[in-house]
Amino acid sequence: MLQSFIVIDELKEKRSATSSELTSSGGWQVAEGPPFLPEETLKDLGFRVYAGTSMREISFNMPKIDAVLLVVSPDQVAPWRTRLHTLRSLPLFWWCDSQTFPSNECKIDHGIDGLLGPSMSALEIHCALLLGVNHYFQRTEWHQEREQLLSKLEERKWVDQAKRILCEIKKISEAEAYDFLRKQAMNERKRLVDVATSIVKVYQLLQDQNQGGRKR
Template sequence: MRSLLVVDHPMTESELQSEQLSKKLTPKYILEAYGYQVIRANDEKKAELQMSSADALILHLPLDAVKAWGTKLLKQKTIPLLWWCSASTASLSLAFCEDDVPVDGILTPSMGEQELHWALHFGSKQCFERQQWLNERKQLEGRLEERKWIDMAKGILCKIKNISEAEAYDVLRKQAMNERKRMVDVATSIVKVYQILQDQK
Protein backbone atom coordinates (compact mmCIF):
# COMPACT_ATOMS: atom_id res chain seq x y z
CA MET A 1 0.00 0.00 0.00
CA ARG A 2 1.88 3.01 -1.26
CA SER A 3 -0.58 5.44 -2.87
CA LEU A 4 -2.80 7.21 -0.33
CA LEU A 5 -5.66 9.60 -1.13
CA VAL A 6 -5.92 12.25 1.59
CA VAL A 7 -9.06 14.37 1.81
CA ASP A 8 -8.63 17.49 3.96
CA HIS A 9 -11.38 19.53 5.54
CA PRO A 10 -11.86 23.12 4.31
CA MET A 11 -9.99 25.38 6.72
CA THR A 12 -10.78 28.74 8.21
CA GLU A 13 -8.29 31.63 7.97
CA SER A 14 -6.96 30.99 11.48
CA GLU A 15 -6.55 27.26 10.77
CA LEU A 16 -4.65 28.08 7.57
CA GLN A 17 -2.26 30.30 9.53
CA SER A 18 -1.75 27.70 12.25
CA GLU A 19 -1.21 25.00 9.59
CA GLN A 20 1.61 27.06 8.11
CA LEU A 21 3.19 27.02 11.57
CA SER A 22 2.56 23.28 12.07
CA LYS A 23 2.93 22.02 8.50
CA LYS A 24 4.96 19.09 9.81
CA LEU A 25 1.77 17.76 11.45
CA THR A 26 -0.29 17.58 8.24
CA PRO A 27 -1.13 14.13 6.80
CA LYS A 28 0.55 15.00 3.48
CA TYR A 29 3.85 16.03 5.09
CA ILE A 30 4.02 13.08 7.51
CA LEU A 31 2.99 10.40 5.01
CA GLU A 32 5.38 11.68 2.33
CA ALA A 33 8.19 11.81 4.90
CA TYR A 34 7.58 8.09 5.53
CA GLY A 35 7.78 7.29 1.80
CA TYR A 36 4.13 7.12 0.83
CA GLN A 37 2.81 8.68 -2.35
CA VAL A 38 0.11 11.15 -1.32
CA ILE A 39 -2.69 12.31 -3.59
CA ARG A 40 -4.42 15.26 -1.94
CA ALA A 41 -8.00 16.36 -2.56
CA ASN A 42 -10.09 18.97 -0.82
CA ASP A 43 -13.18 18.80 -2.99
CA GLU A 44 -15.51 15.99 -4.03
CA LYS A 45 -14.79 16.02 -7.77
CA LYS A 46 -11.03 15.78 -7.33
CA ALA A 47 -11.42 13.00 -4.75
CA GLU A 48 -13.69 11.00 -7.08
CA LEU A 49 -11.19 11.35 -9.94
CA GLN A 50 -8.27 10.22 -7.75
CA MET A 51 -10.01 7.16 -6.22
CA SER A 52 -8.95 4.82 -9.03
CA SER A 53 -5.24 5.27 -8.29
CA ALA A 54 -5.50 5.13 -4.47
CA ASP A 55 -4.66 2.14 -2.27
CA ALA A 56 -6.29 3.69 0.80
CA LEU A 57 -8.50 6.65 1.64
CA ILE A 58 -7.47 8.90 4.53
CA LEU A 59 -10.02 11.46 5.66
CA HIS A 60 -8.74 14.44 7.63
CA LEU A 61 -12.29 15.58 8.42
CA PRO A 62 -14.67 15.75 11.39
CA LEU A 63 -16.44 12.41 11.96
CA ASP A 64 -19.82 13.56 10.60
CA ALA A 65 -18.12 14.40 7.28
CA VAL A 66 -16.14 11.13 7.34
CA LYS A 67 -19.36 9.14 7.18
CA ALA A 68 -20.75 11.14 4.22
CA TRP A 69 -17.49 11.24 2.24
CA GLY A 70 -16.62 7.62 2.98
CA THR A 71 -20.03 6.32 1.93
CA LYS A 72 -19.90 8.24 -1.35
CA LEU A 73 -16.27 7.52 -2.31
CA LEU A 74 -16.25 3.84 -1.35
CA LYS A 75 -19.10 3.18 -3.82
CA GLN A 76 -16.49 3.74 -6.55
CA LYS A 77 -13.82 1.40 -5.19
CA THR A 78 -13.37 -0.74 -2.09
CA ILE A 79 -10.23 0.39 -0.26
CA PRO A 80 -9.38 0.87 3.43
CA LEU A 81 -10.85 4.02 4.97
CA LEU A 82 -8.81 5.59 7.75
CA TRP A 83 -9.55 8.66 9.87
CA TRP A 84 -6.74 11.16 10.44
CA CYS A 85 -7.42 12.22 14.00
CA SER A 86 -5.71 15.58 14.54
CA ALA A 87 -6.43 18.05 17.35
CA SER A 88 -8.78 20.02 15.08
CA THR A 89 -10.73 17.04 13.69
CA ALA A 90 -11.00 15.48 17.16
CA SER A 91 -12.44 18.67 18.70
CA LEU A 92 -14.92 19.04 15.81
CA SER A 93 -16.04 15.43 16.25
CA LEU A 94 -17.09 15.33 19.90
CA ALA A 95 -20.82 15.36 19.10
CA PHE A 96 -20.44 12.44 16.67
CA CYS A 97 -18.39 9.96 18.71
CA GLU A 98 -21.40 7.62 19.13
CA ASP A 99 -22.24 7.60 15.40
CA ASP A 100 -21.70 4.52 13.27
CA VAL A 101 -18.73 5.67 11.19
CA PRO A 102 -17.37 3.07 8.71
CA VAL A 103 -13.63 3.52 9.39
CA ASP A 104 -11.08 0.72 9.21
CA GLY A 105 -8.53 2.50 11.40
CA ILE A 106 -7.27 5.73 12.91
CA LEU A 107 -4.05 7.61 12.18
CA THR A 108 -2.64 10.45 14.27
CA PRO A 109 0.09 13.06 13.65
CA SER A 110 2.11 11.67 16.58
CA MET A 111 2.54 8.21 15.01
CA GLY A 112 6.01 7.10 14.02
CA GLU A 113 6.82 5.37 10.73
CA GLN A 114 6.37 1.82 12.08
CA GLU A 115 3.14 2.72 13.91
CA LEU A 116 1.73 4.24 10.72
CA HIS A 117 2.78 1.22 8.69
CA TRP A 118 1.03 -1.18 11.09
CA ALA A 119 -2.08 1.01 11.36
CA LEU A 120 -2.35 0.97 7.55
CA HIS A 121 -1.71 -2.79 7.47
CA PHE A 122 -4.42 -3.56 10.04
CA GLY A 123 -6.76 -1.06 8.38
CA SER A 124 -6.33 -2.96 5.13
CA LYS A 125 -7.04 -6.25 6.89
CA GLN A 126 -10.11 -4.76 8.59
CA CYS A 127 -11.38 -3.49 5.22
CA PHE A 128 -11.02 -6.95 3.66
CA GLU A 129 -12.84 -8.60 6.58
CA ARG A 130 -15.64 -6.00 6.47
CA GLN A 131 -16.06 -6.58 2.72
CA GLN A 132 -16.12 -10.35 3.22
CA TRP A 133 -18.74 -9.98 5.96
CA LEU A 134 -20.88 -7.73 3.71
CA ASN A 135 -20.66 -10.28 0.87
CA GLU A 136 -21.68 -13.12 3.20
CA ARG A 137 -24.56 -11.04 4.53
CA LYS A 138 -25.71 -10.29 0.97
CA GLN A 139 -25.62 -14.01 0.12
CA LEU A 140 -27.62 -14.89 3.24
CA GLU A 141 -30.20 -12.21 2.47
CA GLY A 142 -30.45 -13.60 -1.07
CA ARG A 143 -31.02 -17.11 0.26
CA LEU A 144 -33.68 -15.85 2.67
CA GLU A 145 -35.42 -14.06 -0.19
CA GLU A 146 -35.33 -17.25 -2.30
CA ARG A 147 -36.68 -19.27 0.63
CA LYS A 148 -39.55 -16.79 0.98
CA TRP A 149 -40.61 -17.27 -2.68
CA ILE A 150 -40.32 -21.06 -2.43
CA ASP A 151 -42.40 -21.12 0.78
CA MET A 152 -45.08 -18.91 -0.80
CA ALA A 153 -45.20 -21.14 -3.89
CA LYS A 154 -45.46 -24.26 -1.70
CA GLY A 155 -48.35 -22.68 0.17
CA ILE A 156 -50.14 -21.89 -3.10
CA LEU A 157 -49.59 -25.43 -4.44
CA CYS A 158 -50.81 -26.94 -1.15
CA LYS A 159 -53.96 -24.82 -1.36
CA ILE A 160 -54.72 -25.36 -5.07
CA LYS A 161 -53.74 -29.04 -5.39
CA ASN A 162 -54.69 -30.01 -1.82
CA ILE A 163 -51.29 -31.65 -1.20
CA SER A 164 -48.76 -31.66 1.65
CA GLU A 165 -45.77 -29.29 1.87
CA ALA A 166 -43.39 -32.14 1.03
CA GLU A 167 -45.41 -32.97 -2.08
CA ALA A 168 -45.54 -29.28 -3.05
CA TYR A 169 -41.76 -29.13 -2.71
CA ASP A 170 -41.41 -32.16 -4.99
CA VAL A 171 -43.72 -30.55 -7.57
CA LEU A 172 -41.54 -27.40 -7.54
CA ARG A 173 -38.33 -29.40 -7.80
CA LYS A 174 -39.60 -31.52 -10.69
CA GLN A 175 -40.94 -28.46 -12.54
CA ALA A 176 -37.58 -26.71 -12.12
CA MET A 177 -35.76 -29.75 -13.52
CA ASN A 178 -38.19 -30.03 -16.46
CA GLU A 179 -37.81 -26.33 -17.34
CA ARG A 180 -34.07 -26.34 -16.54
CA LYS A 181 -34.55 -23.40 -14.20
CA ARG A 182 -33.72 -22.70 -10.60
CA MET A 183 -36.42 -23.63 -8.10
CA VAL A 184 -36.71 -20.02 -6.98
CA ASP A 185 -37.47 -18.89 -10.55
CA VAL A 186 -40.26 -21.45 -10.88
CA ALA A 187 -41.59 -20.49 -7.43
CA THR A 188 -41.54 -16.78 -8.31
CA SER A 189 -43.50 -17.46 -11.52
CA ILE A 190 -46.13 -19.47 -9.63
CA VAL A 191 -46.55 -16.75 -6.99
CA LYS A 192 -46.80 -13.94 -9.55
CA VAL A 193 -49.33 -15.80 -11.74
CA TYR A 194 -51.37 -16.66 -8.64
CA GLN A 195 -51.35 -13.00 -7.52
CA ILE A 196 -52.52 -11.87 -11.01
CA LEU A 197 -55.37 -14.41 -10.91
CA GLN A 198 -56.37 -13.30 -7.41
CA ASP A 199 -56.38 -9.62 -8.46
CA GLN A 200 -58.75 -10.45 -11.35
CA LYS A 201 -61.34 -12.08 -9.10
Protein backbone atom coordinates in the same frame (compact mmCIF):
# COMPACT_ATOMS: atom_id res chain seq x y z
CA MET B 1 -0.02 -4.07 0.35
CA LEU B 2 -0.83 -0.37 0.44
CA GLN B 3 1.16 1.78 -1.95
CA SER B 4 -1.04 4.79 -2.67
CA PHE B 5 -3.60 6.97 -0.90
CA ILE B 6 -6.07 9.64 -1.77
CA VAL B 7 -6.29 12.29 0.94
CA ILE B 8 -9.59 14.11 1.28
CA ASP B 9 -8.67 17.12 3.41
CA GLU B 10 -11.51 19.54 4.10
CA LEU B 11 -9.53 21.30 6.85
CA LYS B 12 -6.31 22.09 4.99
CA GLU B 13 -6.97 25.82 4.66
CA LYS B 14 -8.14 26.08 8.25
CA ARG B 15 -5.05 24.25 9.51
CA SER B 16 -2.71 26.53 7.55
CA ALA B 17 -4.49 29.65 8.79
CA THR B 18 -4.37 28.48 12.40
CA SER B 19 -0.67 27.68 12.09
CA SER B 20 0.07 31.13 10.66
CA GLU B 21 -1.80 32.83 13.51
CA LEU B 22 0.07 30.84 16.15
CA THR B 23 3.53 31.39 14.71
CA SER B 24 3.05 35.13 14.11
CA SER B 25 1.15 36.06 17.25
CA GLY B 26 4.23 36.38 19.44
CA GLY B 27 2.70 33.83 21.81
CA TRP B 28 3.26 30.08 22.05
CA GLN B 29 4.15 27.94 19.04
CA VAL B 30 3.11 24.29 18.59
CA ALA B 31 6.35 23.17 17.00
CA GLU B 32 9.16 24.54 14.93
CA GLY B 33 8.85 24.17 11.19
CA PRO B 34 5.71 23.44 9.17
CA PRO B 35 2.60 21.88 10.76
CA PHE B 36 1.95 18.15 10.46
CA LEU B 37 0.12 17.66 7.19
CA PRO B 38 -1.50 14.30 6.38
CA GLU B 39 -0.31 14.37 2.76
CA GLU B 40 3.29 15.10 3.72
CA THR B 41 3.24 12.48 6.47
CA LEU B 42 2.23 9.76 4.01
CA LYS B 43 4.69 10.95 1.36
CA ASP B 44 7.53 10.85 3.90
CA LEU B 45 6.65 7.21 4.52
CA GLY B 46 7.01 6.40 0.83
CA PHE B 47 3.36 6.33 -0.24
CA ARG B 48 2.06 7.84 -3.45
CA VAL B 49 -0.46 10.46 -2.46
CA TYR B 50 -3.27 12.02 -4.46
CA ALA B 51 -5.47 14.81 -3.15
CA GLY B 52 -9.03 15.74 -3.87
CA THR B 53 -12.17 17.12 -2.29
CA SER B 54 -14.53 17.05 -5.29
CA MET B 55 -16.13 13.85 -6.56
CA ARG B 56 -14.73 14.59 -10.01
CA GLU B 57 -11.15 14.61 -8.71
CA ILE B 58 -11.75 11.55 -6.56
CA SER B 59 -13.39 9.58 -9.39
CA PHE B 60 -10.45 10.34 -11.67
CA ASN B 61 -7.91 9.09 -9.13
CA MET B 62 -9.88 6.11 -7.80
CA PRO B 63 -8.30 3.49 -10.10
CA LYS B 64 -4.82 4.52 -8.94
CA ILE B 65 -5.26 4.21 -5.17
CA ASP B 66 -5.27 1.49 -2.51
CA ALA B 67 -6.81 3.37 0.42
CA VAL B 68 -8.49 6.60 1.50
CA LEU B 69 -7.50 9.02 4.26
CA LEU B 70 -10.28 11.33 5.42
CA VAL B 71 -9.28 14.59 7.07
CA VAL B 72 -12.75 15.78 7.98
CA SER B 73 -14.85 16.52 11.04
CA PRO B 74 -16.59 13.54 12.69
CA ASP B 75 -20.03 14.43 11.31
CA GLN B 76 -18.65 14.33 7.76
CA VAL B 77 -17.15 10.84 7.98
CA ALA B 78 -20.38 8.93 7.29
CA PRO B 79 -21.45 11.11 4.31
CA TRP B 80 -18.01 10.75 2.75
CA ARG B 81 -18.00 7.00 3.37
CA THR B 82 -21.35 6.68 1.59
CA ARG B 83 -20.20 8.75 -1.40
CA LEU B 84 -16.92 6.86 -1.73
CA HIS B 85 -18.61 3.47 -1.54
CA THR B 86 -20.61 4.29 -4.67
CA LEU B 87 -17.31 4.56 -6.53
CA ARG B 88 -15.25 1.74 -5.03
CA SER B 89 -14.78 -0.21 -1.82
CA LEU B 90 -11.42 0.61 -0.21
CA PRO B 91 -9.82 0.66 3.25
CA LEU B 92 -10.86 3.88 4.95
CA PHE B 93 -8.68 5.72 7.47
CA TRP B 94 -9.37 8.87 9.47
CA TRP B 95 -6.82 11.52 10.41
CA CYS B 96 -7.25 12.32 14.08
CA ASP B 97 -5.94 15.63 15.44
CA SER B 98 -7.20 18.59 17.44
CA GLN B 99 -9.23 19.87 14.48
CA THR B 100 -10.87 16.66 13.30
CA PHE B 101 -11.38 15.33 16.83
CA PRO B 102 -11.93 18.42 19.00
CA SER B 103 -13.45 16.61 21.99
CA ASN B 104 -13.84 13.16 23.50
CA GLU B 105 -17.61 13.23 23.06
CA CYS B 106 -17.85 12.50 19.33
CA LYS B 107 -18.37 8.95 18.14
CA ILE B 108 -16.09 7.24 15.64
CA ASP B 109 -17.90 5.97 12.56
CA HIS B 110 -18.18 2.17 12.39
CA GLY B 111 -16.98 2.16 8.79
CA ILE B 112 -13.54 3.52 9.69
CA ASP B 113 -10.79 0.89 9.43
CA GLY B 114 -8.11 2.80 11.32
CA LEU B 115 -6.90 6.07 12.80
CA LEU B 116 -3.75 8.02 11.96
CA GLY B 117 -2.45 11.12 13.73
CA PRO B 118 0.38 13.66 13.78
CA SER B 119 1.93 12.29 16.98
CA MET B 120 2.38 8.76 15.60
CA SER B 121 5.81 7.45 14.69
CA ALA B 122 6.50 5.78 11.35
CA LEU B 123 6.31 2.35 12.99
CA GLU B 124 3.02 3.18 14.68
CA ILE B 125 1.53 4.37 11.38
CA HIS B 126 2.64 1.22 9.54
CA CYS B 127 1.16 -0.94 12.32
CA ALA B 128 -2.09 1.06 12.23
CA LEU B 129 -2.28 0.60 8.45
CA LEU B 130 -1.65 -3.13 8.72
CA LEU B 131 -4.35 -3.55 11.35
CA GLY B 132 -6.68 -1.32 9.37
CA VAL B 133 -6.30 -3.35 6.17
CA ASN B 134 -6.97 -6.56 8.10
CA HIS B 135 -10.04 -4.94 9.63
CA TYR B 136 -11.21 -3.85 6.17
CA PHE B 137 -10.98 -7.38 4.76
CA GLN B 138 -12.77 -8.83 7.78
CA ARG B 139 -15.48 -6.18 7.54
CA THR B 140 -15.87 -6.78 3.80
CA GLU B 141 -16.07 -10.55 4.30
CA TRP B 142 -18.66 -10.12 7.04
CA HIS B 143 -20.70 -7.79 4.80
CA GLN B 144 -20.61 -10.30 1.93
CA GLU B 145 -21.67 -13.14 4.22
CA ARG B 146 -24.50 -10.98 5.54
CA GLU B 147 -25.69 -10.15 2.02
CA GLN B 148 -25.57 -13.83 1.05
CA LEU B 149 -27.58 -14.78 4.13
CA LEU B 150 -30.19 -12.10 3.43
CA SER B 151 -30.39 -13.29 -0.18
CA LYS B 152 -30.94 -16.89 0.93
CA LEU B 153 -33.64 -15.80 3.37
CA GLU B 154 -35.35 -13.85 0.61
CA GLU B 155 -35.17 -16.87 -1.69
CA ARG B 156 -36.57 -19.09 1.06
CA LYS B 157 -39.50 -16.70 1.46
CA TRP B 158 -40.43 -16.99 -2.22
CA VAL B 159 -40.10 -20.79 -2.20
CA ASP B 160 -42.25 -21.12 0.93
CA GLN B 161 -44.94 -18.88 -0.56
CA ALA B 162 -44.93 -20.88 -3.79
CA LYS B 163 -45.22 -24.15 -1.86
CA ARG B 164 -48.26 -22.86 0.05
CA ILE B 165 -49.91 -21.77 -3.19
CA LEU B 166 -49.28 -25.14 -4.83
CA CYS B 167 -50.58 -26.95 -1.76
CA GLU B 168 -53.76 -24.89 -1.90
CA ILE B 169 -54.35 -25.18 -5.66
CA LYS B 170 -53.19 -28.74 -6.31
CA LYS B 171 -54.22 -30.15 -2.91
CA ILE B 172 -50.79 -31.68 -2.37
CA SER B 173 -48.33 -31.86 0.53
CA GLU B 174 -45.42 -29.47 1.05
CA ALA B 175 -42.95 -32.20 0.06
CA GLU B 176 -44.85 -32.80 -3.18
CA ALA B 177 -45.01 -29.05 -3.82
CA TYR B 178 -41.24 -28.78 -3.38
CA ASP B 179 -40.67 -31.70 -5.78
CA PHE B 180 -42.93 -29.96 -8.30
CA LEU B 181 -40.89 -26.75 -8.03
CA ARG B 182 -37.62 -28.63 -8.35
CA LYS B 183 -38.73 -30.57 -11.44
CA GLN B 184 -40.17 -27.44 -13.02
CA ALA B 185 -36.88 -25.63 -12.48
CA MET B 186 -34.96 -28.51 -14.07
CA ASN B 187 -37.30 -28.64 -17.07
CA GLU B 188 -37.13 -24.88 -17.63
CA ARG B 189 -33.40 -24.73 -16.77
CA LYS B 190 -34.05 -22.04 -14.21
CA ARG B 191 -33.20 -21.53 -10.58
CA LEU B 192 -35.71 -22.88 -8.08
CA VAL B 193 -36.29 -19.41 -6.66
CA ASP B 194 -37.02 -17.98 -10.13
CA VAL B 195 -39.76 -20.58 -10.71
CA ALA B 196 -41.15 -19.96 -7.24
CA THR B 197 -41.16 -16.19 -7.77
CA SER B 198 -43.04 -16.56 -11.07
CA ILE B 199 -45.70 -18.74 -9.44
CA VAL B 200 -46.21 -16.31 -6.55
CA LYS B 201 -46.44 -13.26 -8.82
CA VAL B 202 -48.88 -14.92 -11.23
CA TYR B 203 -51.00 -16.07 -8.31
CA GLN B 204 -51.03 -12.57 -6.79
CA LEU B 205 -51.95 -11.07 -10.18
CA LEU B 206 -54.88 -13.46 -10.56
CA GLN B 207 -56.01 -12.69 -7.01
CA ASP B 208 -55.95 -8.96 -7.72
CA GLN B 209 -57.92 -9.45 -10.94
CA ASN B 210 -60.52 -11.58 -9.19
CA GLN B 211 -60.93 -9.00 -6.44
CA GLY B 212 -61.28 -6.25 -9.03
CA GLY B 213 -63.96 -8.27 -10.84
CA ARG B 214 -65.97 -8.79 -7.66
CA LYS B 215 -65.96 -5.04 -6.92
CA ARG B 216 -67.57 -4.36 -10.29
